Amino acid sequence: MVARLQGFNEAWGWQLAGRKTAQYRQVGNAFPPPVAEEVGRAIMRALAHAGQPHDMPELASATLHAPVYRLLKEADGYLTPAAILRNLTVPYDAIQLERRIAHLSKDFVIDIEETRSGPAYKLGEFKAFIGQDEHERHEAFAHRVGRSRIS
Incomplete structure (x- = not known):
């Protein structure tokens, strides 16, 4: 059965x-x-390339993500979505911006601060694992596998 x-x-x-x-x-x-x-x-x-093609912006080249990344990187503090959209040189809508920020959050810490007008974003440090001694994955790996380091 x-x-x-x-x-x-x-x-x-x-x-x-x-x-x-x-x-x-x-x-x-x-x-x-x-x-x-x-x-x-x-x-x-x-x-066979059957069906209707559709746009997947989260898989687009890195150059499409560069304007949002550049604005967040160069900002002195937090930026609201409205401020980001005002300062972009390419046309974005709120949904596209949200997707870009979600895409960036895979590689960077995105700090979010709640303001009266909604969330504001600040680009944090690069969070992908590149072998840093203090990276949290060393500790996670040690607990799972019983080894203290990832080589």
Whole structure:
């Protein structure tokens, strides 16, 4: 029954090995066939360039993110979205700005201060791991793997 719930068809003749617990694990750890089929179809559609293309600004080149980054980097303090949009040399709307800031937050600490007119942003330090001795990932790695350093 568990295999049927996962989408395995009995007609395919799948044989599960071992005792009941081992069989449950095999089914539980398996990629459900209907999902695998849809992933395969999606890959085929992508390779065939089928469907309507759509803009994904968060995957755009770094030069599109540069104006927002530059404004935040050069600012002496916090900037509200309205101030950022006023000072940009390229046209952005509020949603695009929010996406850019979310994209920047993957690599930088973005400090947010609540003001009367809403949030204000300040670019913090670069947070990607580049081997710094004091980086928090050393400690996290030590707890998970039992090693004290990432080499």
